[in-house]
Amino acid sequence: MKAVDILIKNANEIVTLNGPNRPRKMKEMNELSIIENGSVAIDNGAIVDVGKNLTYNSDKIINAKGKIVLPGFVDPHTHVVFAGSREFELDMKLKGLSYMDILKSGGGIFYTVEKTRNATKDQLIQQAKNRLDKMLRYGTTTCEAKSGYGLDTKTELKILEVNKKLNESHPIDILSTFLGAHAIPKGKSADEYTNEIIEEMIPKISHLSKFCDVFCEEGIFTVDQSKKILEAGKTHGLIPKIHADEIVDTGGASLAADIGAISADHLLMSSDDGLRKMAEKGVIGVLLPGTPFSLMQELYAPARKIIDMGVAVALATDLNPNCWVENMQFMIQLGCLKMKMTPSEAITAATFNAACAIDLSDRIGSVEVGKQADILVLDCPNHKHIPYHFGVNLVEKIIKNGVVL
Template structure:
């Protein structure tokens, strides 16, 4: 009899998402999830060995999953993980009705976080971000995209990218780095956004050579960067081998999503005020919509992305936390709930958005995002009888066991890494 390092036995549901690695999923239903009832998963050498019912494989380590749900670890494809300080003081301003752009203009928002992040050394940034990663792991997230963007000059942006690299090497969670120096215009470039874009472009060769980022992202927004500036930076990034991502149509529609389609960006983020034509254009171009329902929630905004219209217009959708000092959650489970209750996504669409489509959005669909033989063994066990409980029973952590690259890193809801 073959033997495995670990076997997950007799899960009420194994959400395999088998056969979904080739392209981002559209038209999702229960069949897409490819569920095995009463299923087993065998793990060997960090990879998934076999998935099925009553596997005839031995192992010294067996986890009984009776009554539980087994699924791929969550992939969080959009976070601003590295920052210093916090901004809880802005809640009062939001309650008084101040908008995001008003808070920014008053020296709050990204500017405030930039000040704290520039002051922080690498050790402090590592300590603060590690705590967030630990929480993410406890909540079942096993792969995280992390953007720079609170340094806003050469030295501090590089410092942040190096912190991401160091955390990737030392933490069980895999980090996918994105250079987002063009997150805001720093005070020293006020009134000269084009000069700032020039500076960001001049950093690309070094970032590419040092392999400090896989993607480049920009905040295309009123009072931040125009569509033209975004195009200039992202095309330069592509020439240096970085994939393009863009924060588009979050507050005002500047045509960032048209740009995403035209330059073949891997994803466009936020999309709260995107119109139907733009959705169709992105659907046709294969741009994945990364939706961040935590952000309008935290900003108390009425505009949630129109996920249903995006799906009708042929877009594949992924979900992410957008973890940042303005929208601070580590929980993809909470995001799945918001996606269903506020974006009207179905539980199936939300599960796909938080796993395989999220993996597609960061070019990791061949490695993670589904439970299939040969894939990396990033698996979570949830103490719920079926996946519908994920959005339905919200505000708590259902994750009991987390397996990362075949190792048990969370057991009985406690860290063991």
């Protein structure tokens, strides 16, 4: 018998998500390719065999009887590096104050920008590490992380350098996105700041990022400004992403399709036309149900419609000081209970399609031979328990890169 580093056996379900290496859409999102009573063999950090009744020798055998095995969760939209916290805003939100009211009274994004500008690299690393530790405990093995709480070249660079340090030192793999266009800093016009991003920031930060993102929203960056920024990012090798149509339909979904973005995120207000274009061009829709939840909003992204129109959907936390959540299991729960996704769709959205949204589906997102061994054992009898049994952490074991943590 061949020896392997780790053998997981007797799992009630191995949720493999075996299938073509492209974003799963429509009916494909319901196809989890489950192996019942299955095993997974892991060697040298990679998955080497998946099936029923595998026979290997191993010093490390994990008996997953009564449990399920899943690919590690991928969180494709976070703002994990920031300083300070804004729990004081909750009282204001409960009194019915709007985001704009909170902003005017000294809260909101500029509060976080101030704290982040004043924080040292070490302070940012310490605070973000704490969040990453929680993400990992809840099963996230890879995430995307945006800059955007600097709004000046120096601080944006500092955040992206922190991302790099964390990626090197933390078990979670972290992919960086430059989001200098997160808000317009005080004292500058949108056009002035757009030029600064294009002429000064992007050339200086592009070596630290894989993606370039823009907050395309009424009163922040127009479609035209967003387009200029994303085009400039592209000429420096950055793949476009967009915060699109969260509050108002400004045409962000259409822009994502026109510019060849890998994903458009939020999509609460997107037009049918924009969504249709996204489906045609294969732009992934990243839905962030934690945001309306934390804003106590009734309105969530219309996931049912978005999926039925043929857009491949992923889920993410949007972890940020206004939506502080590290837990992708909770996103699956909100996906089902608030957005009417099926359990299978929500699991696909939190694993394989999420990997597609950060261009890593060739390496992660499924339990298939040859892939990086990022694997979870969940203490529940079948995958439908993930949206059903909420408020607890179902993750029992985390294997990252073939190492049991």
